[in-house]
Amino acid sequence: MPTRLHHRVVAALRSFVHRDAVEHELDDELRFHLEQLEAHQVARGSARTDAPLEARRRFGGFEQVKEACRDMRTLRPLEEFLRDLRSGVRLLVRSPVFAVVSILSLALAIGANTVMFSVVDAVLLRPLPYRFPEQLAMLWTEDPTQNLREGRSAHWNVEQWRSQSQSFADMATFDAVSKTLTGADEAEQIVGASISPNLLPLLGVQPVQGRNFSTEEAEQRQRLVLISHRLWQARFGGSNDAIGATIVLDGLPSQIIGILPVGFQIARLDADVWEPHTISEDRETRNSVRGGDTWFVVGRLRPNVTFDQAQAEMSAIASRLNDQLPAADRNRGVSVVPLSRHMVGSQSRLALWMLGGAVFCVLLIAAANVASLALARSVGRAREMAVRAALGAGAGRIVRQLLTESVVLTVVSGLIGTLLAVAGIRLIRAYGPGNLARLNEVSLDLRVLGWALVISLLTGMLVGLAPAITTLRRDLRPSGEEGGRSISAGASSRRIRRALVVAEFALAIVLLVGAGLLVRSWWHVESIDAGFRPERVLAMELSSPSAFSLPAQRADLYHRVLEQIGAVPGVESAGIIGDLFIGNTREQVLTTEGDNGAVSERLRFQRDEVSADFFKALGTPLLRGRFFSVVDGPDAPRVAIINDAFARRSWPGRDPVGRRFKLGPRDADGPWYTVVGVVADMRRQGLEREPVPQMFESLAQNPPRSVDLFIRTSTDDSLAMAGALRAAVRRVEKHAPIYGVAPLEEQLGTYVAQRRFQTSLLTGFSVVALLMAAVGIYGLIQYSIATRTQEIGLRMAIGAQAGDIFRMIIAEGLTLSLTGLALGLVGAWWLGRAGSSLLFGVTATDPLTFMTVSLLLTAVAAAACYFPARRAMKVEPIVALRQA
Amino acid sequence: MARPADLLQGTLDVLILKTLTLEPMHGWGITLRIQQISGEVLQVRPGALYPALSRLEHQGWITAKWATTEAGRRAKYYSLTRAGRHQLEREAEQWRRLSGAVTTIVDMA
Numbered sequence: 001m002p003t004r005l006h007h008r009v010v011a012a013l014r015s016f017v018h019r020d021a022v023e024h025e026l027d028d029e030l031r032f033h034l035e036q037l038e039a040h041q042v043a044r045g046s047a048r049t050d051a052p053l054e055a056r057r058r059f060g061g062f063e064q065v066k067e068a069c070r071d072m073r074t075l076r077p078l079e080e081f082l083r084d085l086r087s088g089v090r091l092l093v094r095s096p097v098f099a100v101v102s103i104l105s106l107a108l109a110i111g112a113n114t115v116m117f118s119v120v121d122a123v124l125l126r127p128l129p130y131r132f133p134e135q136l137a138m139l140w141t142e143d144p145t146q147n148l149r150e151g152r153s154a155h156w157n158v159e160q161w162r163s164q165s166q167s168f169a170d171m172a173t174f175d176a177v178s179k180t181l182t183g184a185d186e187a188e189q190i191v192g193a194s195i196s197p198n199l200l201p202l203l204g205v206q207p208v209q210g211r212n213f214s215t216e217e218a219e220q221r222q223r224l225v226l227i228s229h230r231l232w233q234a235r236f237g238g239s240n241d242a243i244g245a246t247i248v249l250d251g252l253p254s255q256i257i258g259i260l261p262v263g264f265q266i267a268r269l270d271a272d273v274w275e276p277h278t279i280s281e282d283r284e285t286r287n288s289v290r291g292g293d294t295w296f297v298v299g300r301l302r303p304n305v306t307f308d309q310a311q312a313e314m315s316a317i318a319s320r321l322n323d324q325l326p327a328a329d330r331n332r333g334v335s336v337v338p339l340s341r342h343m344v345g346s347q348s349r350l351a352l353w354m355l356g357g358a359v360f361c362v363l364l365i366a367a368a369n370v371a372s373l374a375l376a377r378s379v380g381r382a383r384e385m386a387v388r389a390a391l392g393a394g395a396g397r398i399v400r401q402l403l404t405e406s407v408v409l410t411v412v413s414g415l416i417g418t419l420l421a422v423a424g425i426r427l428i429r430a431y432g433p434g435n436l437a438r439l440n441e442v443s444l445d446l447r448v449l450g451w452a453l454v455i456s457l458l459t460g461m462l463v464g465l466a467p468a469i470t471t472l473r474r475d476l477r478p479s480g481e482e483g484g485r486s487i488s489a490g491a492s493s494r495r496i497r498r499a500l501v502v503a504e505f506a507l508a509i510v511l512l513v514g515a516g517l518l519v520r521s522w523w524h525v526e527s528i529d530a531g532f533r534p535e536r537v538l539a540m541e542l543s544s545p546s547a548f549s550l551p552a553q554r555a556d557l558y559h560r561v562l563e564q565i566g567a568v569p570g571v572e573s574a575g576i577i578g579d580l581f582i583g584n585t586r587e588q589v590l591t592t593e594g595d596n597g598a599v600s601e602r603l604r605f606q607r608d609e610v611s612a613d614f615f616k617a618l619g620t621p622l623l624r625g626r627f628f629s630v631v632d633g634p635d636a637p638r639v640a641i642i643n644d645a646f647a648r649r650s651w652p653g654r655d656p657v658g659r660r661f662k663l664g665p666r667d668a669d670g671p672w673y674t675v676v677g678v679v680a681d682m683r684r685q686g687l688e689r690e691p692v693p694q695m696f697e698s699l700a701q702n703p704p705r706s707v708d709l710f711i712r713t714s715t716d717d718s719l720a721m722a723g724a725l726r727a728a729v730r731r732v733e734k735h736a737p738i739y740g741v742a743p744l745e746e747q748l749g750t751y752v753a754q755r756r757f758q759t760s761l762l763t764g765f766s767v768v769a770l771l772m773a774a775v776g777i778y779g780l781i782q783y784s785i786a787t788r789t790q791e792i793g794l795r796m797a798i799g800a801q802a803g804d805i806f807r808m809i810i811a812e813g814l815t816l817s818l819t820g821l822a823l824g825l826v827g828a829w830w831l832g833r834a835g836s837s838l839l840f841g842v843t844a845t846d847p848l849t850f851m852t853v854s855l856l857l858t859a860v861a862a863a864a865c866y867f868p869a870r871r872a873m874k875v876e877p878i879v880a881l882r883q884a
Numbered sequence: 885m886a887r888p889a890d891l892l893q894g895t896l897d898v899l900i901l902k903t904l905t906l907e908p909m910h911g912w913g914i915t916l917r918i919q920q921i922s923g924e925v926l927q928v929r930p931g932a933l934y935p936a937l938s939r940l941e942h943q944g945w946i947t948a949k950w951a952t953t954e955a956g957r958r959a960k961y962y963s964l965t966r967a968g969r970h971q972l973e974r975e976a977e978q979w980r981r982l983s984g985a986v987t988t989i990v991d992m993a
Binding site for chain 2: 004030073
């Protein structure tokens with residue numbers, strides 16, 4: 001015996017699957033009723049001729065009854081949805097130009113939004129891969145009198161903080177170290193990390209294999225090491241034998257005790273070997289340092305402690321500690337910075353939100369354009385809607401149909417946009433700025449796909465809403481007055497379209513002004529003199545093997561390497577410096593001899609060692625005195641070349657050549673240096689940062705363990721010489737690790753990569769926005785002329801000249817674009833101040849940018865109106881009036 | 885379109901179910917039967933009847949089958965399902981209570 005459920009399912013499925021048959025039956029059934037009714041009328045005495053009409057009248061609306069029956073079906077909503085879907089697709093196929101233009105512009109906008117979201121999500125939104133990452137903070141030493149922010153700290157201070165603080169559950173220290181890994185055939189330079197044993201437990205990170213080292217093992221200075229997942233794969237092929245194996249670091253064996261998880265990093269330190277922080281050779285001296293040193297500090301807040309509370313407590317501790325520090329050091333503070341904020345600085349954050357906002361504006365403009373097109377079409381479809389209403393479709397039903405149609409459009413766009421996004425994400429990962437943290441985590445995952453879906457649907461709603469509203473506002477009576485060719489056709493839809501065009505222009509202006517300001521900043525950055533000429537220069541890093549432990553041996557090594565390289569054909573000059581690109585400089589005490597005797601002061605200062613031809617190879621001009629030469633050997637008096645910033649600061653208005661200075665306070669043990677030359681300032685911390693005072697001493701007098709080599713070549717493709725240069729070094733010392741071979745221009749490029757990234761993206765977005773706005777106004781004017789042909793004909797018939805018509809049309813277009821321009825300028829002015837920290841050498845209200853953009857936009861709007869206006873001039877009054 | 889029967893939607897359902905207890909019937913037959921039994925008081929318009937039949941069928945109270953009439957014309961015959969019978973009992977009971985209550989109030993002295 002069939003159950004009720006069975007009957008219900010059969011009925012629902014039958015009317016859904018065998019829809020045609022069911023419809024046919026319904027028709028038959030009602031027709032049968034009508035026939036019977038007719039016969040009944042005849043039987044009751046109606047005239048045979050009147051009977052059919054009478055039966056019809058009594059029966060009621062045939063189609064309405066059918067529609068009411070259909071409404072009772074269980075799967076009716078699904079059925080309607082599918083029908084709307086089909087009609088949506090048919091509609092698109094029927095007007096291919098509209099479909100292609102709309103889908104392409106929406107797909108581009110959705111694709112760009114998806115890519116941008118994937119970046120924002122990976123870089124800003126997703127939590128860091130540690131346990132309770134929101135409790136983690138970086139702790140920095142700062143000294144306002146030295147303009148020192150985010151300075152690294154000394155071990156002694158960290159121990160004091162740790163024991164006195166209530167806010168922090170624990171604090172750990174780490175530092176990056178360069179390590180030489182000696183393998184079977186070749187030595188390799190790798191990034192190492194020196195970490196306190198509590199770092200991994202503090203972060204909540206477990207080795208995937210093996211274990212962490214203990215506090216006791218660290219105290220005993222055992223040579224234990226954890227290695228990265230990457231090194232594990234490369235060296236050991238991911239084999240379990242790695243645990244317990246020995247690797248040779250800086251010439252000494254270390255035992256591997258653990259493998260870290262894939263991609264493990266801390267505060268952008270992505271090292272291959274992680275050692276106890278106690279191993280370094282100068283441990284004793286470093287432990288006695290108070291104030292600033294080189295340790296990074298990360299702390300974990302206790303539960304329910306805020307960063308503000310922690311900051312307040314740390315400031316109090318720091319001021320207590322100041323009393324125990326040397327007199328020159330008593331202005332130290334501590335700053336507590338959430339780890340997530342440290343990872344991505346406020347500038348990058350701002351830039352990403354700005355780009356995200358910009359690309360969303362592009363989507364809004366694209367949606368406004370498509371909505372405007374759909375509105376224009378909806379006026380033409382007024383009759384269709386009236387007929388549907390007459391056949392029993394309610395207002396809600398018609399709105400649902402229009403929304404479904406536009407959602408079809410945007411979902412198709414969304415699919416294509418997602419494909420574009422896949423390509424876009426590849427591009428971003430390949431060419432995005434490498435110094436933007438976590439960019440390597442960008443991927444097309446479910447969250448990103450979800451976002452693409454959400455914005456597609458929302459866009460569909462936006463696009464469908466305008467036609468739906470105007471359709472509802474219009475009477476759905478079948479009179480079709482508005483659907484006819486009357487002058488007032490679609491008056492309300494034209495108002496909405498005008499508003500859309502104004503909004504498009506306003507948004508485009510905001511983007512253009514932003515892009516303009518960034519481009520101007522970019523020009524400023526590009527025109528900065530770096531203090532050296534990077535073109536045709538090849539850079540490489542060179543480490544001295546551990547056998548070269550004496551300074552004299554290293555000096556000799558570097559001397560012979562330079563000799564060999566100089567002999568390679570195509571090399572113009574070659575030089576060596578300890579480290580060309582520097583991060584935050586350390587502050588130190590400096591004593592200089594001036595007119596009024598020796599003065600000691602503490603300042604941020606950089607000290608390096610250079611070979612004789614270094615400045616020549618880099619093209620840094622000598623302002624006074626001389627370069628180094630062979631006379632500045634190990635036994636000669638200590639001499640120094642200083643940069644202009646140092647000269648200006650310590651000997652303002654005087655010739656510093658011949659003056660003396662020493663590192664440390666007046667009574668320090670160090671030697672006095674005599675200034676022999678002054679060179680131009682080199683921007684070694686990035687183009688946008690003012691150079692700090694710098695000194696260079698002779699490489700022969702103090703050769704470091706690893707150096708940067710710069711070779712000026714006579715060929716534009718300096719990288720092509722890498723092989724010959726490598727061979728030249730190998731001839732001197734077979735085991736010396738060479739790495740980081742790259743053209744200097746490329747290395748310099750990473751400094752401006754982020755600026756280039758944001759500038760080119762925003763410029764691209766704003767150009768697309770401008771083009772879309774131009775298409776929008778063109779479409780509107782074109783349509784407005786099409787619906788006003790009669791009016792124009794009439795005007796011409798009563799004496800208007802072609803020029804008058806032309807001016808009328810242009811005026812209409814310019815009114816809209818200028819309104820948008822005014823609104824956009826206000827918006828740009830307001831937003832510009834919020835983003836002013838992204839600018840360089842230009843103010844957020846730069847009049848030149850605002851004026852250029854205004855002119856550009858007006859020109860584009862005028863051009864977009866010009867062609868339809870020309871066509872309007874050619875309207876033949878007779879033809880136009882006949883159409884009436 | 886005004887449909888007076890809409891007000892009595894639940895009532896119409898009971899009438900249809902009750903009518904079908906005797907034998908399977910087509911829509912026109914149901915119309916006639918209700919009209920006859922009620923002494924021409926109740927007129928069921930197609931605009932109310934057919935949507936009601938469609939709903940009852942989708943609710944699983946009745947089921948439909950095509951068959952030939954006495955005059956040799958094919959028509960759609962509706963018959964009560966077992967669940968429909970129970971439903972009728974429930975609705976009839978409810979109707980009695982309701983109409984009894986209304987009658988009591990209307991006849992109050």
